[in-house]
Amino acid sequence: MAGGDCVGVVGLAKNCGKTTTLNALIGAAAGRKIAIGITSGGRDGELCDAITGLPKPPINVPRGALIAMADFTIGRTSCQLEIVQRLGIHTTAGEIVIARARSSGQVEVIGCNRASDLVRAISQMQKLGAELTLVDGAAGRTFLASPDVVGAFVLAAGATLDTDARGIAEATRMAVHIFTLPPPSPAAASRARPAMESGTSLLNRAGGRVEALPWPTLLGREQRLVSMLDPGDLGLVCARAVGDGLLAALTSWLARRRPDSPAFTVVAADPSKIAAGDRTVQAFESAGGELRVLRKAHVVAVTANPSSPSGETLDPAGLVIEISKQVEEMPVFDIAAELSASGGVMR
Template identity: 30%
Template sequence: MRLIHNLNEKYTSVSIIGLAKNAGKTVTMNYLIEEAYEADILLGLTSTGRDGERTDLVTDTDKPEIFVSEGTIIATAKSTLEMGDAGLEILESTEFTSPMGNIIICRVKEEGCVQIAGPVNSRDMMKVKDRMLDYGAQLVLIDGAIDRKAVSSPLITDSCIVSTGAVISRDIKKVVLETAYFVEIYSLPKVEDERLEELRESLDRTCIIDRDYKIVYPEIKTGLGRGKTLTTYVDDDTRYIYIAGAATSSMLRDLTNGNRNYEIIIEDGTKVFSDRFSWNELRRKGLRVKVLNSINIEAVTVNPLSPYGYSFDSSELTERISGCLKEIKVFDVLAL
């Protein structure tokens, strides 16, 4: 079964997250657009940044254009509407904004290339996604980025595809390890506790939950030193520490030192802000983190070419990453 069929059967929205610039997320999106066209699946498209321009404005390297077929629904900033050659019908001028202007929802009337610059706010993105579905999109694809990974939160999209590649490092081993680390963070296990599910509405801020499921809300006024502050509320009866917002390396380190067998709970994997080395060190020390909402990683795509003049063998890179991830499909879309 083609990937697009699998996505369309299971989800209504999918984010594509690139682990770095030039990791191949736009190529992945173009691959899915082509598959959707052949399968007669109506897509909705938007982006957390800017995509479809011929030249990357930061690295001054060539970028793939985005070619869309008739009927496709697009959510993009008003200033980008005339930057492509596709014929567009404006369906709605929304109240949502971006650095490039108000977000406009359009339908493609004549196929061609487009530039896309959608909302950067997660709440706005969720609403824009829903409006594209209301206009008839069967599946919404959101082009994301590692620095805007919240778009892959289960609260916004149903699933995500991770794009990785040679641009991460000249060392293929590092590319594999960084990719495996990111997937591990996104694949953190969901906490299975019916009593905790009953308390979901009470988990609106950082708190301590004891063995009897009594909740204590620490007085925390600043993010600095929050981990150490939280540990002063911990005792042998602590069952969970729920972190609302970012779980940083320093906070997780404070909570891991002297851990009395409690578990740390976060909303989802997008809330972890840690580097690979710190994370692995904390895991060795006994860090246990679970999530309230699990993220579905449907596939990992690889780009063996770097814009800096070096490359890897596509098969070797794909096989080495696949060997680390086991159950997740890994492939180079240009090698299919």
């Protein structure tokens, strides 16, 4: 990683091992004498999960690390912290501050819950000397999938996603697919950018015609939108979230078109705007639909946690291999078992 990089660790569900992954990255950076900043897109590092009550690994920080955190949690650390800057960003857990660890230890981090605030916190840590900023992506914080917030991603998959390795691997494949969706054609992108900046959704009609839609959001208007479509229409620029209802309505419409009809492309700003579930996305694409994003995310690795909160554990090597088959050449790691694979082959 180059200086100034920001890496997000995103769990595909709760208890997928993202904090374990974060700690491994922290340890690797500290071992290379890289100055690090740490924050969260929610709440991480607590001893017990706030929802399930199950024990969780704390976040380990080395001496000198910068942490952007709510000041309420400063008293819950095992290391000495010095507040170096208050950001004036307020959450239910107090003001977000940047603290420097004067000794190594463990911390609980409650971070920013809005993308704009998180970007500001990351920027301030970089100005204070962080060469690598690590963001723990709390479950459900979809804004962390935006490349405007984080430059590169590590996805944490685990046994909470499914009961067998194949199901976990398929869920991981779909997550990587969404994070790395390709851009639209240059011509389509040039039309989409100004529309999205103004919050306007567009219909791309046959013959190159473009029609601006009158609604600020398509939520609740999916059937009205479909009733406006003609068989030769080419796509939709969605200025806000692309949800299950929208893709399901478009899938039904696509099924009624002639088999030789052109592809119908839905363009979103970035992966954080794809709010539809895996099955809905698969059905839309199988019906001839295409998903595209103006800014795709950069996924650099996947980690695998074979243990579920229920106590059941899958074969670690089998899970790593199965996931690596589905994500092609992307490296897959089981940090606890010290295993890695790529393309279905153990390293």
